[in-house]
Amino acid sequence: MTVKDAPGGYTDFHPRWYRRPMPVFWWVRRRSYLAFVARELSSVFVAWFVAFLLLLIRAVGQGEAAYQRYLDWAANPFIIAVNVVALGFVVFHAITWFNLAPQAMVVRMRGQRVPPSMIAGGNYLAWLVASAIVIWIVLA
Amino acid sequence: MAKQRAEPFLWLLFSAGGVVAALLVPALLLLFGVLFPLGWITPPDHDHLRAVAAFPLTRLVLFGLCVLALFHWAHRFRYTLYEGLQLKHLHRVIAVLCYGGAIAGSAAAAYLLTAGL
Amino acid sequence: MADTYPDVTADTGTDLDTGTITMRVTRYRPEDGELEPTTQDYQIPLRKDWAVLDGLNHIKDHIDATLSYRWSCRMGICGSCGMLVNGEPKLTCEAFLTDYAPGPVRVEPLANFPVIRDLVVEIGSFMRKLPQVKPWIIDEAPPPAGEHRQTPAQVAEYQQYSMCINCMLCYSACPIVGLDEHFLGPAAIALAQRYNLDSRDQGVLDRLEVLSTDEGIWGCTFVGECTTACPKHVDPAGAIQRYKLSAATESLKAFVLPKSRRARATNGPAPAKEGDTP
Secondary structure, three states: OOOOOOOOOOEOOEOOOEOOOOOOOHHHOOHHHHHHHHHHHHHHHHHHHHHHHHHHHHHHHHOHHHHHHHHHHHOOHHHHHHHHHHHHHHHHHHHHHHHHHHHHOOOEEOOEEOOHHHHHHHHHHHHHHHHHHHHHHHHO | OOEOOOHHHHHHHHHHHHHHHHHHHHHHHHHHHHHHHHOOOOOOOHHHHHHHHHOHHHHHHHHHHHHHHHHHHHHHHHHHHHHHOOOHHHHHHHHHHHHHHHHHHHHHHHHHHHOOO | OOOOOOOOOOOOOOOOEEEEEEEEEEEOOHHHOOOOOEEEEEEEEEEOOOEHHHHHHHHHHHHOOOOOOOOOOOOOOOOOOEEEEOOEEEEOOOOEHHHHOOOOEEEEOOOOOOEEEOOEEOOHHHHHHHHHHOOOOOOOOOOOOOOOOOOHHHHHHHHHHHHOOOOOHHHHHOHHHHHOOOOOOHHHHHHHHHHHOOOOOOOHHHHHHHHOEOOOHHHOOOOOHHHHHOOOOOOHHHHHHHHHHHHHHHHHHHHHOOHHHHHHHOOOOOOOOOOOOO
């Protein structure tokens, strides 16, 4: 075989390389890849939440009866199941987001680099405060 | 290799959306998606919720949340399709669907938070 | 040689021996007409002070001289002995056999590179990507007389990113590299960041042209496995995300600020360009 007819053929000066194909579901083979795809798919549940929230806003705007219909719809076991799964993914999003944030940003205070654990800690504190404010506003 | 003009801005929207989604969505979803429907906590009455939602600052926050969270989804889901299902060759269709969806959702949010309340 | 020096890879029967272990090594011999890799098992002594590379050397010296693999320094600095050990990208000189006992230990060539023979991969793609990010100090001003001094704080800014030994473990760990052969990849972008953060360098905007692209930073979706794989704690994933943040703020400033003020808004002073007033 000559080099000429051989991208695939082997010669002493033109070895035939073996290229490993990337399987379509490459991300099921490794835990870390699976966690990555799960993290990325959390965005679908973020979008689902926006739709769920817009329906709530519409119902609230339409009046008391519509609001009650919305509450009944949300109490449907299927919708509850979807929301429980969505909550799991959204919390996973929040945790991975806050944990990765210190890698992406460098914060300086008085010329000193703030240690990554402090940045992550600050994020979690902000999460706690924001959640408390949301719950207080809705329930107060 | 063409320098990307739009990507930096889309990434900024994605990042901002990631932050607001992480900060606000878990608490809201816990309340409205799980605790109220299960009856573990009594949902607030209609008048209270309407008053809260109609308050200008809440409208602004809710609008920002919806827009940024949708663009967060559009960006991330686009890349998940590129990588997770190796559909990069369909990048035009996917980009139009993802960002188009985000724009449509943002328009719906704008309508509901102004005329709808 | 064997007469002059003690053979460190021979089975010497000391108290460091803890039995044997099987190494399941990927073989690929295109010169013999093989179209796909196969695996071959080798039974080797399991010694407490042996790394996977020592096991390979034992195989080469005592069992099967036809096995091909790259190695040099045996001390985690040359970056040539990277392979997949039980599926994880590792420097084989730093992966100890006892950690994989009772075995078998799978040894495969690095993923995301074409295989030339056995455990040897073709690294041309990586070698062509590195110079694209202009990994040298760009400064149009004449160099200062004497040393170009830096404070410890200025060195600390980029030192982490200068620790890369080009072992390509991060390219093997990164699925984006496997999906898109044109993606510049973790080490190259981290190396660009090493020069961007150097106080002597003025090349931020030059590199931005290469890096703010689909094949550059925007191709990365922060899987983070490059950082996990890196034996030198370079944190390429962090470097890329930091780069995205600065590139995005740069674009925002370019969009908002009038043209004349853009240059000054960059990270550090901008390179002197034609038409700039002194």
